[in-house]
Amino acid sequence: MDPLGWGEIIARVLWQFLPVWVSLVALFAISIAFKRRLGLYGKLFDSTIGMIGFALVMFWVFTGIYAGLFDMIATHDPLGQVSGMKNKGPGTPLQGAGEADYGWYLLGGDNLARDVFSRMVTGSWVVVQIAPLATLFAFMVGITLGLPAGFYGGRLDTFLSFLANLILAFPVILLFYLLVTPEIVATGVPNYMATVLFVFPLIFMAVLLNSRFHTKPGFRTPLLIAVLGVMGWLYLSLISEAGSKVAVLPRALDLFDIPGGILVVFVSVVFVNSPTVFRIVRGLAMDIKTRDYVAAAQTRGEGPWYIMLWEILPNARGPLIVDFCLRIGYTTILLGTLGFFGLGLPPESPDWGSTINEGRKLLSIYLHPALPPALALLSLVLGLNLLADGLREESLKD
Amino acid sequence: MSKLAEYDGPILEIDKLSISFFTRLREIPAVMDFSCVVQPGEAMGLVGESGCGKSTVALGVMQDLGVNGRIVGGSIRFKGRDLSEMSAAELRDIRGNEIAMIYQEPMASLNPAMKIGKQLMEVPMIHEGVGEKEARRRALEVVTDVKLPDPERILKSYPHQLSGGQQQRIVIAMALMSKPALLILDEPTTALDVTVEAAVVELVKDLGKKYGTSMLFISHNLGLVLETCDRICVMYSGEAVETGSIADVFDKMQHPYTQALFRSIPLPGADKNARPLKAIPGNFPLPHERPPGCNFGPRCDYFAKGLCDIDERVPMVDIAGDDRHRSRCLRIDEIDWHAPVEASQTTARTEPGNVVLKMDKLKKYYEVAANALFGGGATRVVKANEELSFEARESETLAIVGESGCGKSTFAKVLMGLETATEGQIILDNRNIEATPIQARDTKTVADVQMVFQNPFDTLNPSMSVGRQIIRALEIFRVGRTDAERRERMLQLLDLVKLPRAFADRMPRQLSGGQKQRVGIARAFAGGARIVVADEPVSALDVSVQAAVTDLLMEIQRENKTTLLFISHDLSIVRYLSDRVMVMYLGHVVELGTTEQVFAPPYHPYTEALLSAVPIADTKVEKTHIVLEGDIPSAMNPPTGCPFQTRCRWKDQVPGGLCEKEVPPQRTMAEGHQVKCHLSDEILRGMEPVIKVAAE
């Protein structure tokens, strides 16, 4: 077989993404058809910027899901090495390919003779899994602490703000080095941190439901037991890991195991993001608590948590949603940074940061291993930023 | 030198002006077929409710409609020259030089990062090219003209260092700097306190005369227009509906809207029982939902099907015999304009019942850091409330009147339990509640004392449906056993405030201001409140809606025998609906008595000034003009002795400088009428009434 020309490479790459294109078209067709009934999400389709952003983001989300869960799109095993393909350029035919194998390395091979295209595609799954979830946890922590700080003010605010500034004053990379090195992982510090950080969603849900339904104990108590039971189990499964310092749950009850590396990365990203969310929520809470509807809730004797979670939080949602999108982008960048310094994730991991890091070493001779993941990361973060911009614009228009 | 000399035609001629705003979806006409003429030295008042297009006219004159606004028809001629045909440079030359504008928010219209002097000096430096020295001399002169103390210091300060009243004087000074031929004032006093407003209005009038400036005065307040203008133009939903001289329009109105407007505002003589206000039914139409034919048609008492609703613009017609008096109504000749107001149902006066709430020597002091930003050890005590004592009875309306900083909001907070009292007692049904914060109060007490808030746009949680918000209040007050029961009760509450039941599923942003305020009232009465604190419940609403909401409040009060504590700065409405009045100034109760007692001499000097300051939209009313000097002192730094002594015009009648040394004692002038003043009985009893209604 002959090497492919650039035209054919592009055509074949686009063809590989076929399921993604189909999904994107379907998603956009449905969304635009019903956009008047979909609230803020629907309004997104009025803004060109927002639509471009959303398309970029969804492209990678679909790619991640199809590649990560259904093993589609990627042409080769992202970890498989094929002899003779080391540092080969894009479109190089595979030597000694079997019948079932895809015949080419579409975007070439890296310095360990792995397929760059497949690695890039599979790498998106790592990001799509970790970034939104880590951001969500950071928001839980930031909201649960930021609301009371802004609402009560005083010493509590001073103390929490001091803590937040403490973390923010720390150079992120130093923090990563301190948290993610194997020696520290061995001491269990990240596991303890996970235990603390991941308990916030539980607290959040408990307070949220209790403050809303405490007037109806007959309904509240079963609800709380059910919700907290399920969440508690998930929480314990999440934090407990056989063989690590935190192994509270017997193996039989442990629903899933998060690979140690991922958990550590997850914890550090949540930890770094939380203080910023805290500051945003605190500022919003301080602003909204002066509104009359908060005073109205106070004068009918509502508890402070009801006011914070049901009167203040829903009305802070606009800026928070916008920041959520931006923050997923920032988290993606942080994950890349971790990969770039070879921290946390295993060295053979196909995530974009690690691949960029490996590719850069031979950058002055071979461009193709480093550029695809770099451009992938760039397009995803750009998409998230555009999406946030579109959302901000549309939410202000109301 | 005035710039009038060169030209002697009308200063401003607006002819069939139409202005539209263009959004992505549609064209929204804001002003349609608007004509008016302002002669030299004349003051024209432009009156209407919010959204009627009056400010758009002003911006059209300034040719500053923004990106979306455009003049789609008609012309605006200034001194005979068409403004829309001028180049940008010509416009710049006219703006600030020949036409100047004053806005509603003085703080926002001054550049926060630029010293006052520099902002003033800019005007002559741009338009007349004078040097810095000369500009500074003129700035000093004009600051002296607007009666600001210590002009040198003022020129050197930043806007935030001045009070609201002083800032507005600076804005006026800036507008008058180049002695313009036309001055446009867009609600110039709305953000100011009543007594400060009176002084500013006085100043504008005097200076207008002094410089021979023509004025276009935009306001929603008919009384203010009466006091300042020669002619008036009433606008409704983008159109001028009636225009003419003040006397013609006020006394011989020829348009149903004008008439309805006058009938819905509380003038002296209106009474909640004998002569209730007549609210205008319905709502102000949104710009893109205007009815065919006459815009006012659907709300008009004289609406005739087939005449008023055919899809054709109603023309302006001249009223024969009057001076430039025109109206936009198809049935002018058919309507009997002098027919007496249809007697809407009168109600019997309800007698107040037992005392339910008693305040005894209530005090509330705050400790605040002396310096907000930098913190630091020093704290200062703010005396928000001093020795508040009064009783409130069942089904009684007690009005609490005062300007900003008088402590009325603090009082409400203490009563509601959001703050605890520093000293004194609050007795509710023979129980002391002054030291019980709201968390510690039982459900019954909380449900009994409820509040209606001022700002309709802020009183409802924007992300919860109307029904949910009322049901939540029911849940908290433990009304109803099941969700179904509570839902039923919520629907009844909507009936009570005369809202359609379908509103239960609406979100607050789909409601108008008046409707939101009704929901607020429904929510307050959810637990069967017996004492309701209404904190300026109608002051943010449009005039035509105010009457409806006020009446609703009165009706519910009558049915439920509620005690209403009505906080307001608007003495007209207070006189209309309250049984007793409490006047507050800087945390002190300066006068307390029945409505008749407070509104007639003997007055406390502050009450006297307040009464004189309130504009009244009635040509038959004669007022004594009392203009208070200076601004309300800060509650952080109150004057020694009597709180009012810095502005009191009677101060020299008290011997020995007693006013500066001692807080005056609470004196009983008559049964239930108390005044806190050092003036001798003779002087107090010898006071002239401020408001006299000429015999009809």
Add this chain to the structure above:
Amino acid sequence: MGLFILRRVWVMVLTALCLTFVVFFLTNLYPNLEKLAKTQGNMRMTDEEVARWLDNRGYGAPILSKYGQWLGVWPGWTHETERGVTGRCIDGLATPEQAAGAPRFCGVIQGDWGYSTVFRDEVSGIVGTRLGLTGKLMLWVLVLMVPAALAVGVLAGMREGSATDRTLSTFSIATTATPEYVSGVIFIAIFASSAVGLKWFKGTATSAMEDANFENFFLPVLTIALYGMGYIARMTRASMTEVMTAQYVRTARLKGVSFPNIVMKHALRNALIAPFTVIMLQFPWLLNGVVIVETLFNYKGFGWTLVQAAGNNDIELLLAVSVVSVIVVLVTQLISDIGYVYLNPRIRIS
């Protein structure tokens, strides 16, 4: 004002103490010490040998006492053997008499920052040189970034919704979406690799440490500046558009002030208040960028040192690095507060 600065300095000291303690705690966890012992001593040491090795060098003491020693508020450790005395404040081996004459305290307060195990040199010397190199880099980054960002922001925000605005806004969004390790890689690929062949610049900045010139220094500077620039530009634009719709700008316009004068005299100062704080708070981020870019371009400055120290658990160097970076961050915060007060007359005098 004096009181304000005093309070801020006190908070700064408190923050620095907390942070260094955290770093101290994490670097002194046993697995880290064990690794240190093995790399410094012998890879095949037994657990007992490791413990002895650590004890001999003062690592065995309780964490608080070690931290106190590092700070210089606790007497330095001494260890007596029959051959002589070693100790924190003693050079090499000393006789007991010499040891008695040595100072008891030797920590940061006394100016003794310790000894780097990686570079085998005094920490203070290493940090000094490296900081100088990074200072040079930062200086050029600021020179490039701040004026460009402000200009982009002001031009975009001046007329909201115009073509200029859209172009510049998209540009700033794109730069914020491009972290240094992406833009750096792309720049090297395009401008420095032999594959594309432009070869305008050099792909490493090692030679810039002695002799910085456009060819070897522009790419790293541009890489850091670009990422920070978009953020500042967006802030400036947001604040500029807000100011341009403010009432006082309308007042100025209706006073007859021309558009350029409105922008320069009325809008600019008010519009720069918010971005000023942002620029200052950008420093912690820049520090991040510095670490990445110095690694990517092999420029052996402060960020590179941080990576070396962290990667090899060089405790005292790492502590010094964190102290310095924390102080840089806090000082910029202080400057940003003072500058904010200076720019905003509303706060200054009240």
